[in-house]
Amino acid sequence: MSYDKFSILISPAVPLPIENVDTDQIIPARFLKAVERKGFGDNLFRDWRYDRNDQPKSDFVLNNPLYAGKILVGGKNFGSGSSREHAAWAIYDYGFRVVVSSFFADIFKNNALNNGLLPVVVSPDFLQKIFDTIEKDPTAAFKVDLQAQTFTIVATGESAAFEINPYKKHCLLNGLDDIDYLVSLKEKIARFENQRL
Amino acid sequence: MTAKTLFDKIWDSHVIEQVKGGPDVLYIDKHLIHEVTSPVAFLGLEKRGLKVFRPENTIATPDHNVPTIDQHLTIQEELSRHQVEMLTRNCEKHGIQLCGLNHPWHGIVHVIGPELGITQPGMTIVCGDSHTSTHGAFGAVAFGIGTSEVEMVLASQCILQPKPKRMRITVNGQLKEGVTAKDIALYIISRISTSGGTGHFVEFAGSAIRSLTMEGRMTVCNMSIECGARGGLIAPDETTFAYVKGREYAPKGADWDKALAYWKTLHSDEEAVFDTEYHFDAADIEPMITYGTNPGMGTGVTSSIPTSDGLSGSDKFTFEKSLAYMGYSPGDKLLGKPVDYVFVGSCTNGRIEDLRAFAQFIKGKQKAPSVTAWIVPGSKQVEKAAREEGLVEILEEAGFKLRQPGCSACLAMNDDKIPEGKYAISTSNRNFEGRQGPGARTLLASPLTAAAAAVTGVISDPREFAGF
Ligand code: SF4
Numbered sequence: 001m002s003y004d005k006f007s008i009l010i011s012p013a014v015p016l017p018i019e020n021v022d023t024d025q026i027i028p029a030r031f032l033k034a035v036e037r038k039g040f041g042d043n044l045f046r047d048w049r050y051d052r053n054d055q056p057k058s059d060f061v062l063n064n065p066l067y068a069g070k071i072l073v074g075g076k077n078f079g080s081g082s083s084r085e086h087a088a089w090a091i092y093d094y095g096f097r098v099v100v101s102s103f104f105a106d107i108f109k110n111n112a113l114n115n116g117l118l119p120v121v122v123s124p125d126f127l128q129k130i131f132d133t134i135e136k137d138p139t140a141a142f143k144v145d146l147q148a149q150t151f152t153i154v155a156t157g158e159s160a161a162f163e164i165n166p167y168k169k170h171c172l173l174n175g176l177d178d179i180d181y182l183v184s185l186k187e188k189i190a191r192f193e194n195q196r197l
Numbered sequence: 198m199t200a201k202t203l204f205d206k207i208w209d210s211h212v213i214e215q216v217k218g219g220p221d222v223l224y225i226d227k228h229l230i231h232e233v234t235s236p237v238a239f240l241g242l243e244k245r246g247l248k249v250f251r252p253e254n255t256i257a258t259p260d261h262n263v264p265t266i267d268q269h270l271t272i273q274e275e276l277s278r279h280q281v282e283m284l285t286r287n288c289e290k291h292g293i294q295l296c297g298l299n300h301p302w303h304g305i306v307h308v309i310g311p312e313l314g315i316t317q318p319g320m321t322i323v324c325g326d327s328h329t330s331t332h333g334a335f336g337a338v339a340f341g342i343g344t345s346e347v348e349m350v351l352a353s354q355c356i357l358q359p360k361p362k363r364m365r366i367t368v369n370g371q372l373k374e375g376v377t378a379k380d381i382a383l384y385i386i387s388r389i390s391t392s393g394g395t396g397h398f399v400e401f402a403g404s405a406i407r408s409l410t411m412e413g414r415m416t417v418c419n420m421s422i423e424c425g426a427r428g429g430l431i432a433p434d435e436t437t438f439a440y441v442k443g444r445e446y447a448p449k450g451a452d453w454d455k456a457l458a459y460w461k462t463l464h465s466d467e468e469a470v471f472d473t474e475y476h477f478d479a480a481d482i483e484p485m486i487t488y489g490t491n492p493g494m495g496t497g498v499t500s501s502i503p504t505s506d507g508l509s510g511s512d513k514f515t516f517e518k519s520l521a522y523m524g525y526s527p528g529d530k531l532l533g534k535p536v537d538y539v540f541v542g543s544c545t546n547g548r549i550e551d552l553r554a555f556a557q558f559i560k561g562k563q564k565a566p567s568v569t570a571w572i573v574p575g576s577k578q579v580e581k582a583a584r585e586e587g588l589v590e591i592l593e594e595a596g597f598k599l600r601q602p603g604c605s606a607c608l609a610m611n612d613d614k615i616p617e618g619k620y621a622i623s624t625s626n627r628n629f630e631g632r633q634g635p636g637a638r639t640l641l642a643s644p645l646t647a648a649a650a651a652v653t654g655v656i657s658d659p660r661e662f663a664g665f
Contacts, residue, residue, distance in 0.1 A: 019515040020391055020491050024629040029608040031275035032264070035283045044491055047631050052617070075511050077392040080425060080491070081629060082608075083327040084234065085343035106361070106427050107327060111343035128510075135255035165359060167219025177345070179245065182353035185213065185222060186250070189355060192213050194225055 003116025004161055005175040009144045010154065012069035014061055015134045021074050022081035027090045029082075040086055041093030053095060062094075066138040071098045073130050079108025088112045098144050100151065102127045114170045114177065120144065120151050126160045131154065146173060198547040200361050203432050204398045207338045207463070211321045213355060213590055220357040226320040228350045229306045230293075232262055232284040233610070239287040239541075245581035251354045252292040256315060259284050259298060260305045260609050265573050265600035266303060268298050277611065281484035290349075291622040304576020304602045304634025307544035308329040311415060312578055318433035318460040323350060327422045328544050328626065334414035335432035335437055336463045338398070340428035361427040362472040364397035365465075368405040370479035375660040377554070378413030379546055379624065379643035381405065382420035383485035383495045389475060391493040394426030397473060401431050405479035411440040412550040419545045420626055423492040432464040484659055486531060487628050487641040489519040494628075498646060498658050502529045522630055523638050525617070527657030531656050538621035539570040540633070542600075543607035546624035547575030549582045552599075553642045555590040558648035558659065564596035565654030570611055572597050573605040597651070609634045622650045 002033060021043060031043040048060050056063040072091060078101035089113040099117060101122045112119045122130070133140045133153050141154040146169065152159040164172075172178065201209070204314035213222040235257070242249070249255065255318060262277035272278035281298065288295040296302040302309055307328050310316040316332040322327060322339035325347045330610045342356060366385060386393075399421050406417065408491035414431050422430025438457060441447045448456040483497030496503070501513050504527040505516050526536075541555050543548070552574065564570055572592060573579040580602055583589055589599050606613040607625040609632065615621040617636030640656065649657035 017514070018509050018518070019511055022491070022627075022629045024608075028635070029261075029610045032233050033280055035280055036240065037237045045310055047635055050214065052635065075515065077395075077425070080391055081327070081627060083325060083343055084343035085237075085325075085345060088343070095386065103392060103395070105392070105425060107319055107341055107343060110358075111345065114343060114345035123398075141616050145436070167216045178349055178357050179241070179247075179352050181216075182222070182349055182355055182357070183247065185355070187238065189213060189250075189353060193354075 003092070006097065006118055006146050006172045008146070009070060010141055011071050011136055012067070012139050013071035013073050013100070013130065013142050014067045014069055015131055016028070016061055016072060016074045017131050019075035020077045020080050023084050023087035024081055026079070026087040027084065032084060032086050033043040037089055039093070041095065044094045049162035069094055069137060071100060071142055071144065072096045073100045073134070076101060076103040076124065080103050080105040082109045083111070085111045085115070088115045088117050092154060100127070100130065103143060116172060116175070118144065118146065118172060120162045122151060122160045122162060129158065129187070135174045200466035200470070202465040202471060203336065203400055203463055203467040204338060204363055204430060207319055208360060209416070216357065220359040222355050223321060224355050225323050225350050225357045226254065227310070227315055227322045229310055229322070229324035229329070230255055230257045230284070230347065230603060231306050231324070232259040232280040232327065234344050235287065235347055236280065236283045236323070238351055241348045242351055247352050249291040249293065249351045250540065254353065254354060256285055256294045256308055257288050258296040258303060258306050259349065261604045261608065263298055263603040263615060264611050265571070265603050265605045267590040272301030274612070301577050305544045305547060305604055307419065308575030308579065310574060311335065311411070312444070314441055314447035315370060315455070317441060317447070318437060318463050323356065328419050329594050330422045330426070330428040331415050331419040331544055333418040333421065333428050334411060335441070336430055336460070338428065338430065338434035341422065353496045361398040362396055364394060364399045364426065364473040366399055366401050366473040366475045366477070367403035368401070368479050369403040369479045370405055372405055372408070372479045372482065375484055375645060376482050377643040377645060378409050378416040379484050380485045381416050381479070382423070383487065383492065383641060384482045385477065386424045387485070387492050388477070389424050391423060391491045392425040394421065394424035397426050399426045400471070401429055406431060407434065410550060411436060412548045415548070416545055420492070423626055433460050433558040449536065484646045486646060486656060488523060488525055488531060488640070490522055490628055490630050491519070492626065492628060492641060494519065495641065496531070498531060498532065498642070500657065502527055504528050532658060534656045535620060536568060536622045536640070536650040536655060537619040538615050539568055539623055539647050539662065540573070540623040540625065540645055542571065542575065542604040542605050543625035544575060545626045546644050547573060547579065551580050551624065552579065552583050552588055553586070555644045555648045556591045558645055558662070559595045559597065559652055560591050562595055562652045565650055567654045568651055570597050570651050571600060571606055574602050575598045576602050606633050608632060609637070615639070619655070622647045622656070
């Protein structure tokens with residue numbers, strides 16, 4: 001999948017202080033029927049965002065005009081459950097470029113990285129600090145620097161380093177995906193197959 | 198040579214190369230696809246002008262979307278029909294074997310793989326579905342992937358994958374009567390939480406695991422993803438070999454002997470070191486049931502819902518939100534709570550032994566009038582066996598009906614949706630909010646515990662009934 005290159009992002013953040021946000025909440029199964037990768041953002045957090053009559057629920061953060069931005073901050077174990085990549089597509093399509101949590105489910109993390117959505121893991125304490133900062137000032141800005149691998153609360157300058165696999169970092173910085181690389185290995189793959197016969 | 202775990206043996210023998218500072222390029226032996234997570238991958242492939250690299254190593258079945266009645270008619274719902282048609286078209290175009298609707302091999306992707314002998318020890322197996330972990334029961338490294346990765350496998354028969362850490366969960370001792378593989382799985386998750394296995398591949402070991410049938414082992418490995426693990430596996434043994442032998446895709450003749458010799462080497466070396474280990478005693482396990490909105494929120498069926506004492510901050514908030522969704526209060530007793538729907542099926546518990554257990558339990562009893570029950574076989578072959586064994590008559594005499602194969606109410610992408618606010622006891626694997634339909638309330642349990650609720654209309658202990 002092609003996606004935009006990522007380098008530095010400065011943006012306010014949207015808080016979702018709930019643990020174990022599973023991919024069924026991020027995008028419910030009934031919205032997985034598309035055969036193209038389009039429009040998933042409309043149904044992001046569908047059942048938390050809209051009531052049964054498709055009216056926005058005023059108590060859900062995405063419907064609260066106070067909060068906006070390209071960074072989504074979630075509670076621990078974000079993205080658990082189903083492997084549906086639609087979850088990463090929906091978050092990206094909605095306009096987020098970064099998801100922050102103290103802990104991500106494995107498949108979600110891979111899916112996010114494969115789609116130009118940067119998962120940033122911070123310590124539980126720092127995560128709480130981010131939530132507190134947003135609570136005090138919903139417009140507070142955060143800076144994500146992929147090259148330096150840092151996440152910074154702009155107002156206070158407090159910063160946390162985050163880990164990312166160097167290969168995936170390279171891909172994100174350059175907007176590359178894995179398929180071209182794998183296809184370039186075809187001969188080697190064929191040799192491997194022959195050796196095993 | 199250094200001692201290796203079973204997982205390392207299989208993984209390492211499939212690594213084509215290591216990306217500098219990055220993941221492994223892992224060769225995939227078998228790739229399973231279904232209608233929901235594959236269309237965008239095929240589209241991506243076509244946009245790049247690529248062909249499927251090894252079409253013979255991929256096998257397809259439509260399962261997530263399909264209706265479970267009147268499968269001989271066209272699918273009514275337009276979007277579902279379109280996805281299933283796309284799968285058919287993509288398979289035809291790229292020369293991929295399709296077990297389509299009404300094909301005698303049709304069924305849930307994780308039921309048909311083992312059933313056809315496609316799943317074999319020592320293999321790497323992936324599918325765009327998290328419960329691919331099911332196939333680990335055969336001593337395979339099997340795990341779920343996203344659609345981008347489906348495209349990788351179609352394009353190159355490989356994926357880029359960081360190697361997980363190793364965990365071993367040992368369950369020794371003898372299971373008590375009325376306690377099943379599903380209870381082992383729910384018990385483990387309740388103990389180590391839904392994120393306890395994150396970053397790990399789990400080997401299940403111990404006498405209680407060894408004593409399980411292949412179907413029971415599949416149930417345990419199926420649920421390994423629910424503790425956050427990348428997958429689970431069990432070393433193959435005589436039970437495994439006897440199951441695989443003679444199946445459609447199983448090796449035959451001299452190939453069988455060769456394969457068997459290799460499979461017998463597939464176990465963790467005695468000295469092998471795991472990053473994390475857990476030990477449990479089978480005798481501590483009761484029939485389990487969940488009361489919350491993640492599979493880790495489970496307890497023995499005779500217990501009460503825990504209180505939020507000792508929880509604080511977002512833990513407390515999350516716990517209370519979950520109970521509010523379920524309409525339960527902390528400290529409530531579970532026995533006797535009403536159940537409106539019973540769902541027996543899915544890749545966790547939709548195989549013939551599950552239907553047998555359910556049928557044996559309800560034989561001579563009657564479905565509670567307040568209960569709506571959906572009994573859904575995991576595959577066409579399971580459906581056929583249920584007919585041949587006379588299970589269908591037993592079900593019908595007790596007021597139940599056998600439906601047709603598919604994922605059904607496990608994720609409610611078809612019409613089998615639990616209505617808002619209703620309680621469903623379900624043999625599937627996920628009790629997330631809305632998983633079985635918007636507002637549906639799911640209680641995960643074994644086929645036996647589901648059967649007990651089906652005849653009483655309330656949460657019941659299956660051991661309280663005659664025969665136990
Ligand atoms: S039965 Fe449920 S868990 Fe299994 S493949 Fe289908 S949707 Fe996934």
